Amino acid sequence: MTQKASNNGWWRGGVIYQIYPRSFQDSNGDGIGDLPGITQRLDHIAALGADAIWLSPFFKSPMKDFGYDVSDYNDVDPMFGTLDDFKALVQRAHALGLKVMIDQVLSHCSDQHPWFTESRASRNNPKADWFVWADARHDGTPPNNWLSVFGGSAWQWDTRRRQYYLHNFLSSQPDLNFHNPAVQDALLDAVKFWLELGVDGYRLDAINFCFHDAALRDNPGRGAPLIEDPTAPSSNPYSWQHHRYDKSQPEALGFLRRLRSLVDRYDDTTMVGEIGDEAGLTMVADYTGGSDKLHMAYCFTLLGGAHDAPFLHATIQQFQQVAGDGWPCWALSNHDVARVATRWGGEHPDPRLLRLAAAFQLSLRGTVCLYQGEELGLPEATIAFEDLQDPYGISMWPEFKGRDGCRTPMPWAADAPQAGFSTGERSWLPVPPEHRPLAVDRQQADAGSLLSDFKQLLHWRREQPALLHGELHLRPVDAQVLAFERHHSAQRVLCAFNFSDTPATLALPEGWSQARALDGSGLSGAHVEGDTLVFEPWGGLFLQA
Structure with missing residues (x-):
């Protein structure tokens, strides 16, 4: 091994x-x-x-x-x-x-890759099964209903092999056959x-x-x-x-x-x-x-x-x-x-x-x-x-x-x-x-x-271990404010974001009454008033317990 x-x-x-x-x-x-x-x-x-x-x-x-x-x-x-x-x-x-x-x-x-050039040349060449080929249905239509992300059928007819090949994207992007x-x-x-x-x-x-x-x-x-x-x-x-x-x-x-x-x-x-x-x-x-x-x-x-x-x-x-x-x-x-x-x-x-x-x-x-x-x-x-x-x-x-x-x-x-x-x-x-x-x-x-x-x-x-490596604990859902805690070793950080264009408030979670703003992030538009977080539109803050 x-x-x-x-x-x-x-x-x-x-x-x-x-x-x-x-x-x-x-x-x-x-x-x-x-x-x-x-x-x-x-x-x-x-x-x-x-x-x-x-x-x-x-x-x-x-x-x-x-x-x-x-x-x-x-x-x-x-x-x-x-x-x-x-x-x-x-x-x-x-x-x-x-x-x-x-x-x-x-x-x-690409359909111009040498692998595909060889694969499409015949049904019995060494790379014949390197792409996803399939016979037409009895009426000549593609083998199934799969669609391309870029529009239309995910199957393209090839006159050399008289078969369809799969392309999940453009017809010039044939899918490789990972079953091989x-x-x-x-x-x-x-x-x-x-x-x-x-x-x-x-x-x-x-x-x-x-x-x-x-x-x-x-x-x-x-x-x-x-x-x-x-x-x-x-x-x-x-x-x-x-x-x-x-x-x-x-x-x-x-x-x-x-x-x-x-x-x-x-x-x-x-x-x-x-x-x-x-x-x-x-x-x-x-x-x-x-x-x-x-x-x-x-x-x-x-x-x-x-x-x-x-x-x-x-x-x-x-x-x-x-x-x-x-x-x-x-x-x-x-x-x-x-x-x-x-x-x-x-x-x-x-x-x-x-x-x-x-x-x-x-x-x-x-x-x-x-x-x-x-x-x-x-x-x-x-x-x-x-x-x-x-x-x-x-x-x-x-x-x-x-x-x-x-x-x-x-x-x-x-x-x-x-x-x-x-x-x-x-x-x-x-x-x-x-x-x-x-x-x-x-x-x-x-x-x-x-x-x-x-x-x-x-x-x-880079200087906040809780944000780099800490666990994440969501606070209860709120109509305006997304809040969660990040914990790592001795650092606990409360992250709170007002994702709305109107002012918002959120009760300070239990255990965070003595928290201080974590300086240096540049995030603004929010502050603590007593036991309440107060947010301007699109405001946010980081608190450290």
């Missing part, structure tokens, strides 16, 4: 900063971000107080889904640079004290390749999609959902099914154990999985429990529009009921959903809400993932149809505008061409005019900016 490497658990309570490479920094003027550009800007992330970066895919790809359609798992796409550029990025990040995590897309690859051990072996080899280059961990894209029901049974329908499905908008018929058989199969846990066994051979490594499923919180617990699968995982529960105190209370309570020894990673924004400033704050988000949301996220038990620009309070951008790049948005327009609005270039300098992102005349997505006043240079010069608050909060949190 291979001996486990050491692991210092840096990821427990750590802060991971997600970088979308196309939009972070362009170093060569072609309007597309790249690896050397990221390296140039790593100081910003280190100064912010993050512990690690997560890079969205930079592998070779035809870019039909902007890198989430991999054609070579072991090389950098020339658009982003070279392997030497990646090695330089890792070296610089490590010098700054930042861990490097990369995005691995294991459930599917050789497929698992090949993907584990790809994971090992980057571990040998010094990466500290992985974000695993759509990890619950790896296995499908081998019997290809139909998904049960549920009709148009009464509430928004966390994995697809109600305008997408994908949300009209219970996805019982096309994803989230029990066999996935066996593969995750193989993956963990490999990653555990390298010092201080970690993995965070993306889980898109109706039962997301339960699956986070299942996929991370037992210390033999994923280290942590996140789902889409906090990536929707709901954010009042009862909803947040119920979310935490639900996870605690199923968590066991599982470990969550909490995200409020990423490259797949509208930015939290707009989702939670509307067209004109109140800065106090954005500060409160950050303080709430950073006081939860678990790891935190921040998306580039979240520290600036960037709102969701409005992209004209003719400027859209995202195939998901193009096919679902106008009810669902896709993901381009959260993927626009990072604004570094308010008055510079392309807001300092690029020296080119055009960038791959336009820089929104409303993002320029929020640029890094403007906020760095303003002690009262959201960026300054984020820096203060992240650095302050």
Whole structure:
């Protein structure tokens, strides 16, 4: 048996900063971000107080889904640079004290990957069973009712084999057949390749999609959902099914154990999985429990529009009921959903809400993932149809505008061409005019900016053992105020947040009458009056007993 490497658990309570490479920094003027550009800007992330970066895919790809359609798992796409550029990025990040995590897309690859080229050539070649192939029904229709996340059937007809192949996303993203051990072996080899280059961990894209029901049974329908499905908008018929058989199969846990066994051979490594499923919180617990699968995982529960105190209370309570020894990673924004400033704050988000949301996220038990620009309070951008790049948005327009609005270039300098992102005349997505006043240079010069608050909060949190490692005990549910206690060793912290736009009060919990405000977080808008907590709109506080 291979001996486990050491692991210092840096990821427990750590802060991971997600970088979308196309939009972070362009170093060569072609309007597309790249690896050397990221390296140039790593100081910003280190100064912010993050512990690690997560890079969205930079592998070779035809870019039909902007890198989430991999054609070579072991090389950098020339658009982003070279392997030497990646090695330089890792070296610089490590010098700054930042861990490097990369995005691995294991459930599917590009239809231009050599594996698929060989698989589709015939029904009897060595890779014939590396993808999910199935015969048509007697009437020529697909083998079952499974739907693609991006619209339409999840099955694409191939004239070479005269069979359908499965694609849970674009038809150019065929699903790999994880029921074939050789497929698992090949993907584990790809994971090992980057571990040998010094990466500290992985974000695993759509990890619950790896296995499908081998019997290809139909998904049960549920009709148009009464509430928004966390994995697809109600305008997408994908949300009209219970996805019982096309994803989230029990066999996935066996593969995750193989993956963990490999990653555990390298010092201080970690993995965070993306889980898109109706039962997301339960699956986070299942996929991370037992210390033999994923280290942590996140789902889409906090990536929707709901954010009042009862909803947040119920979310935490639900996870605690199923968590066991599982470990969550909490995200409020990423490259797949509208930015939290707009989702939670509307067209004109109140800065106090954005500060409160950050303080709430950073006081939860678990790891935190921040998306580039979240520290600036960037709102969701409005992209004209003719400027859209995202195939998901193009096919679902106008009810669902896709993901381009959260993927626009990072604004570094308010008055510079392309807001300092690029020296080119055009960038791959336009820089929104409303993002320029929020640029890094403007906020760095303003002690009262959201960026300054984020820096203060992240650095302050590093000194609070209760917030990093403590247990979480919810206070009773309240219509306006979310409150919970964090306990670790000798430190007890009461975290209380008024998630409403009107003043609020809350009785001080028993045992907290002698508590004092925990200074240094930058959170404001609340104070103690006798035995009562008094909150301004979007106010919050930390008390230490």
